[in-house]
Amino acid sequence: xxxxxxxxxxxxxxAEVVLLRISQEGGEVNREELxxxxxxxxxxxxxxxxxxxxxxxxxxxxxxxxxxxxxLGRRVAARIQSSMVSGSRRADAVQRAIxxxxxxxxxxxxxxxxxxxNDEAVAWGVPFTEREVNEATExxxxxxxxxxxxxxxxxxxxxxxxxxxxxxxRSGLPISEYGGSSNHTTYDNxxxxxxxxxxxIAAFQAGGHGNVQIAEQYIGAxxxxxxxxxxxxxxxxxxDLGDESGAEEVRQTLAExxxxxxxxxxxxxxxxxxxxxxxxxxVTAVGTSGGQALMQGLAHLVRMLGG
Numbered sequence: 001x002x003x004x005x006x007x008x009x010x011x012x013x014x015a016e017v018v019l020l021r022i023s024q025e026g027g028e029v030n031r032e033e034l035x036x037x038x039x040x041x042x043x044x045x046x047x048x049x050x051x052x053x054x055x056x057x058x059x060x061x062x063x064x065x066x067x068x069x070x071x072l073g074r075r076v077a078a079r080i081q082s083s084m085v086s087g088s089r090r091a092d093a094v095q096r097a098i099x100x101x102x103x104x105x106x107x108x109x110x111x112x113x114x115x116x117x118n119d120e121a122v123a124w125g126v127p128f129t130e131r132e133v134n135e136a137t138e139x140x141x142x143x144x145x146x147x148x149x150x151x152x153x154x155x156x157x158x159x160x161x162x163x164x165x166x167x168x169x170r171s172g173l174p175i176s177e178y179g180g181s182s183n184h185t186t187y188d189n190x191x192x193x194x195x196x197x198x199x200x201i202a203a204f205q206a207g208g209h210g211n212v213q214i215a216e217q218y219i220g221a222x223x224x225x226x227x228x229x230x231x232x233x234x235x236x237x238x239x240d241l242g243d244e245s246g247a248e249e250v251r252q253t254l255a256e257x258x259x260x261x262x263x264x265x266x267x268x269x270x271x272x273x274x275x276x277x278x279x280x281x282x283v284t285a286v287g288t289s290g291g292q293a294l295m296q297g298l299a300h301l302v303r304m305l306g307g
Contacts, residue, residue, distance in 0.1 A: 006054055006076050007083070014043060015050040016080065022057070022069055023077035050285030052299065067217040084124050085145045088174070093123035095138040095145075097174040102161040112148065140165065142301070147176070147233075147293065163229030217271060224261055227271070230301055231258050234278075239295040249281035250294070272305035 010016040021037045021239035022029050029037065031044075038044035048067055051057035052232065056073035060066040098112065101120055112133060131273040137156045140146045145165030149157040153160050161169075197293035235254045241247035257274045279298040 002078050003072070003076050006056070006072075007080050010050075010076070010080070013050070014038060015047045017046070017049040019051060019056060019069070019073060019077050020080060022067060023074065023081070028066050028068045031067075034065075034067055046276075060271060083237060085126070088134070088176070090123065090138075091136065091254075092174045092176065094128050094132045096130070096169065097117060097121060097123065098133065098136055098140060099161055099165050099169045101239055103166060106161065108201060109159055110157070112146075112159045112173070130166075132199045139176070143168075147297075149293070160233065162233070163226045166209065167226065213228070227261060227301075230297065230304075233292060234297045234301070237297065241294070246281045250278045253278040268305040271304055277306060 004031060006083045006219050010019065018034070018037055022034075025033070034044040034048065037040050038047050048057060048059060051067075051073065052059065054072075056076060058068050058070055060068065080089070084093075098115060098257055101115055101118065102109065109115070109296055112201050113130060116128065116133050123135070123270060134155070137146070137148070137159070141156075143164070144162055145158050145168055146161050148155065148159040171299055210302045231254055235251065235258075238247055241250075257271060257278075258276075260270070275298060277297065281300060
């Protein structure tokens, strides 16, 4: 377990780069080689200081100043290398690469499988396989980090990155560890209420008959930005429906939602009512693929706002 924690602690750091390169060089390098790996004398000293602090390396006191990995250092390096080949690091690399690709090529890919063979579809020199991309796509769709259509023969059609997917990409966390904006309410001992990790709500006002507690809810700035992104996606879907029955009312309601958010409306109850109105207006458009995607997006928006 300690090796797992060390591997995670070193993740994407210079010390990790140095550790892996020393491992590749047989477990020992001299001072000049260390400086070349780290990019300079000071960077080399800092990286070795970190490795020594975790008992991952030892420095020879001779003139050449060899840096040698300890048994623990060799095991941690092996664990990291294994994870990069077929473990959690590899899975995260595939997921992150797909999200980055969709962000940079928004509206272009016909299917996620178009990513296979792309110059960006590689990590640590090893190209992603079709199976890896399929598995990553299923995970990202399940987490609602991307949206895509599927048929009996093919999945990942017309993939689009969602606001949650963009947030996961920006977070710096492993994609699988990012919490997103899941719809749950938590209470703490300071009388604060939070809907999801991003919407901060005002403190309780205690009092009244039977010590009734009253809380006014407000959406925080991060979730407001998320909502704007979702509304933009839904507006595009509604625009694509053209003259379908109910489509115009949906477009008008989405425009009104964007307008009230821009003018400072932060009560989820108000926005939820508007989202429900758009959902009801668009029910007749469900027969088309675009209509189905729009209804799914609106339903998710209602749940996200506490409905």
